[in-house]
Amino acid sequence: MTSPAVVLQPLFRRAPTLLKPPVLRTVRYFGVSSVMSEKLKPAARVAGRRQDVWSIINEAAAASPKQPIVNMGQGFFGYNPPEFILNAAKQALDRVECNQYSPTKGRPRLRQAIADAYSPFWGRKMDPETEVTITTGANEGMLSAFMAFIEPGDEVIIFEPFFDQYISNIEMPGGKIVYVPMHPPKEGGSKTLSASEWTIDFDELERAITPRTKMLVINTPHNPVGKVYSKEELQKIADLCLKNQIIILSDEVYDRLFYVPFTRIATLSPEVEKITITVGSAGKNFYATGWRVGWLMGPAELIQYVAAAHTRICYSSVSPLQEACAIGFEQAEEQGFWDDCVRDMQAKMSRFNAIWDELGIPYSEPEGGYFVMANLSKVTLPRDYPFPPHVAERPRDFKLAWFLIQEFGVAAIPPTEFYTEENAHIAQDYLRFAVCKPDDVLEMAKERLRGLKRYIQE
Secondary structure, eight states: OOOHHHHHHHHHHHHHHHTSOOOEEEEEETTEEEEEEGGGOOOTTTSSOOOOHHHHHHHHHHHOSSOSOEEOSSOOOSSOOOHHHHHHHHHHTTSGGGGSOOOTTOOHHHHHHHHHHHHHHHTSOOOTTTSEEEESHHHHHHHHHHHHHOOTTOEEEEEESOOTHHHHHHHTTTOEEEEEEEEOOTTTTTSOEEGGGOEEOHHHHHHHOOTTEEEEEEESSOTTTOOOOOHHHHHHHHHHHHHHTOEEEEEOTTTTOBSSOOOOGGGSOHHHHTTEEEEEEHHHHTTOGGGOOEEEEOOHHHHHHHHHHHHHHHSSOOHHHHHHHHHHHHHHHHHTHHHHHHHHHHHHHHHHHHHHHHHTOOEEEOSBSSEEEEEOTTBOOOTTOOOOHHHHTSOHHHHHHHHHHHHHOEEOBOGGGGSOGGGGGGGTTEEEEEOOSOHHHHHHHHHHHGGGGGGBOO
């Protein structure tokens, strides 16, 4: 531990400057003006950012005359986890040890359950003590991975569209983000095609790599596109990472929801496994996004540092829900739960996407996950529609999202939020819909969306 003298020394050196009158200025953060001194201003990482997509959609929903809003936007489930998992959580609350701190690496029972569940995919027995660590949701797990390996100036490659939390998580330790866009099918505006048609230009990816490239993030099954990267695509990515000694952070939170063959990149070879950290989520696996239980798997040489970062971020994660997730893994196969997940979500996809077939609106047919991207280029927005200024200045998908909420009471997410401004044009005609909702909600959304007929131009 650092001695008090070392801690105080910089403060003593700076003391004379603290006696100067503070410089006052008018600043605007999140649209609020106030007079603040330089000392009191917020850090650049949270200051001066424009209104985010979640607050815009919530604002539109609150203002819409079409109530109640059918929420097809944010990807939370509209139904409970199965009874065997809920019962496990209730029973855990009655146990003294489940209401106290868990070990910082996670409850041994959960780490063992995860190791047992994933060892068959890895083709060997995973060590729950050294190759698995539990985190407070997958997002904190990814933050821990970046905190463990990224120094200021290190570069991290991510593919567009990206999960928006990647950005802040990489920036926190001082990382520089390098963006490589996924390219949609050229005919995506005229006909429905598989999400596999969203592709990476591998020459473009190779050009993005520099001597400062430290990590690459891949998400498969992909949010929001619904693409499951093929084994061949993963091998090309892995070969570039091996050649350049780049750590792979594989975000596989939808790993139980795949409708085509699914390869976990860490399983390609022992060499690839040594540079790969895999991210998992009980929230996505067990319909419990509010439980905030995630995990990271990988070689001990990498996981030990991620676990150390996790310890410093939040020490340990919620104990009774870890116990419930352990029981969930132990019983999932016996209950036929994983097969039910795939069958039920595919049925919801088919049920909801029938409206696009009916309207003649093309979409990317998902290979995994629970999001669908519909291409609304055929929808003509009324001239002089009264969009608020903060929506009018954004790409077309924000206007589409606002219009659907105001006119039909259906909320969806504009995917350009997950792009850089330079590449936002790629997705400006798309909207992302989450189908992880009860069937009656899906039917209500379909009924309301039929009102789009009068705005469709062939």
